[in-house]
Amino acid sequence: MLTEATSVRPFEGEREWPRILSTYRAPDRGRSLLELAVTLVPFVVLWALAAMAVHYGFWWGMALTIPAAGLLLRLFMIQHDCGHGSFFAHRTADNWTGRLIGVLTFTPYDYWRRAHAAHHASAGNLDERGIGDITTLTVAEYHSSSRLRRLAYRLYRNPFVMFAIGPVWLFLIKQRLPFGMMRSGMEPWVSTMATNLAIALLGAALIWLIGFASFMLVQLSVVVLAGSAGVWLFYVQHQFEETHWSQSPHWQFQDAALHGSSYYELPFVLRWLTANIGIHHVHHLSSRVPYYRLPEVLRDYPELRDIGHITILESLRCVKLVLWDECTRRLVSFRDARAKPSHSCVR
Numbered sequence: 305m306l307t308e309a310t311s312v313r314p315f316e317g318e319r320e321w322p323r324i325l326s327t328y329r330a331p332d333r334g335r336s337l338l339e340l341a342v343t344l345v346p347f348v349v350l351w352a353l354a355a356m357a358v359h360y361g362f363w364w365g366m367a368l369t370i371p372a373a374g375l376l377l378r379l380f381m382i383q384h385d386c387g388h389g390s391f392f393a394h395r396t397a398d399n400w401t402g403r404l405i406g407v408l409t410f411t412p413y414d415y416w417r418r419a420h421a422a423h424h425a426s427a428g429n430l431d432e433r434g435i436g437d438i439t440t441l442t443v444a445e446y447h448s449s450s451r452l453r454r455l456a457y458r459l460y461r462n463p464f465v466m467f468a469i470g471p472v473w474l475f476l477i478k479q480r481l482p483f484g485m486m487r488s489g490m491e492p493w494v495s496t497m498a499t500n501l502a503i504a505l506l507g508a509a510l511i512w513l514i515g516f517a518s519f520m521l522v523q524l525s526v527v528v529l530a531g532s533a534g535v536w537l538f539y540v541q542h543q544f545e546e547t548h549w550s551q552s553p554h555w556q557f558q559d560a561a562l563h564g565s566s567y568y569e570l571p572f573v574l575r576w577l578t579a580n581i582g583i584h585h586v587h588h589l590s591s592r593v594p595y596y597r598l599p600e601v602l603r604d605y606p607e608l609r610d611i612g613h614i615t616i617l618e619s620l621r622c623v624k625l626v627l628w629d630e631c632t633r634r635l636v637s638f639r640d641a642r643a644k645p646s647h648s649c650v651r
Contacts, residue, residue: 373529381579428560471531
């Protein structure tokens, strides 16, 4: 689809980005249907082949759970676009597509959408941490914490806990109830319970077809692999050294979106599987831009490539960055924090 945004216009200042990006918000619904089909159909085929192979004792079928997990991750990204109303730009179509995909991703759509909207509205705001984000303490908060809280935070930030145990807890346990929204009306409860019921019915049918052991081996492998990749992506999109945090009234949406989200440069196959979510700073600036149009923005405004840019190798180093240093305005490691005084930074 061609729009007026296909010709490059001069840079007009950071405050102008939401207006500039608004011209990229229109999806091509035919393209959206194609994107859904080329993700969902291969996922179902790979899952079925893996399950049937394991059922008949051909254990090489477990290797198929790896590409199946990649496609499940991509389905989650489509669900993510539906949550922003950007996939079809039609509320009913987006919502029901997101709800149905949520049965496969183990993610209750309406419950998740509300939490994710809060994340977008408060990302990078030190006064509004804890909603749909990675819990992050400042150096001063860490120093003033009790030993028990420090230990808990260290365990939470341990890579094995974050990327192995965390996805199991999040996708298999936490999202079975509307934690954090228990008293937020009926929608989170209806969303989680309806998703749970649909998962149970689909699971029961598949167990009847291929057996309990085959179903559990394949399904758990696919969900955990996809979940770990998803948590990793969410982590590096905001947890990099030169990210942006600030407090009210200094917090500004454009600053937090542009400088608090990374441009995670990935090779083509990974860009496709992750639905361009690595172009995260642009996504936060305008969440209504469909994921398949995000590369157009970088093409037309190449200056955005240098903001928050991290490579795969650089992203691996981000794991050690666990505390926000308000003095240097950077994320630092526990080792770096030990050299800091316990009092707050004086400005």
